[in-house]
Amino acid sequence: MNLLIHGYGAMGQIVEEVARTQNLNVTAIVSPAGGEHPVSLQDVEAEVDVVIDFSNPALLDDVLAFGKAKQIPLVIATTGFSEAELAKIEAASQEIPIFQSYNTSYGIALLKQLLDQLVPLTLGYDIEVIEAHHRKKVDAPSGTAELLARAIEAKRDVTPVYDRTPRREARAADELGMHSVRGGTIFGEHTVLFAGDDEMLELKHTALSKRVFANGALAAAATILDRPAGLYNLTNLYEEATHVTHKRL
């Protein structure tokens, strides 16, 4: 597998490190910051079989154009896409295989499955999603919080509320509170809180390093390599690839 790493920030660098420990062939790194690597996908000359993208939504068009021109699969792990940008990803996936997920850890795949089963049973509970990340994170709420919100919305008639400040009214049953904490070097925490009468239930995932995301992205790249064109995600890919992703390091 000839791997191109697109985006050479905190995550791109960890993906490179983990790929090298797994003896994977990193043939190109694109770093918008420049330095020793090409700044744009247009400058890549190396042989590439799959792209792993941890960058910024501003670069989405470049990534999709590169994948389509080379007819190679893409692992898109960047967060913060608009609905229009997600639609572009879906359209491109009719031509090439694309894995797109706002969280590549196996634990979040498990959490999503737990929510699918649990949420329909929680009609008497108020649900809030609370995420915490490092001080350098630019998007809020996190992509994962949005992913979890979509999973909850699919199972209960709730509407996300991102800012309660302008309101002066009691919480409605159909609200889904979304909360972001930023500080320090927190790798990523996501809690789904079910608050009922005189009791609370919390489902929480904590990333203990950035490696968990790199491992998941590399597993997704290996799994998607021989797939037909289509849009792949945590559910439809990881269910089939549990043996790849759910392993002891």
Ligand SMILES: NC(=O)C1=CN([C@@H]2O[C@H](COP(=O)(O)OP(=O)(O)OC[C@H]3O[C@@H](n4cnc5c(N)ncnc54)[C@H](OP(=O)(O)O)[C@@H]3O)[C@@H](O)[C@H]2O)C=CC1
């Ligand atoms: N799906 C998942 O599991 C995970 C997803 N992520 C997501 O991956 C992305 C990258 O995260 P991380 O590596 O921590 O972020 P960094 O800020 O450390 O790196 C981002 C990279 O994208 C480039 N970049 C940022 N903004 C722009 C822009 N407007 N135009 C061109 N290039 C840009 C940066 O270049 P430069 O250095 O020049 O700014 C850098 O190479 C984020 O969206 C994050 O939320 C992160 C972890 C896990």
Ligand SMILES: O=C(O)C1=N[C@H](C(=O)O)C[C@H](O)C1
């Ligand atoms: O920026 C990060 O660091 C992370 N971003 C992703 C997100 O927005 O959900 C995934 C993970 O939580 C780390």
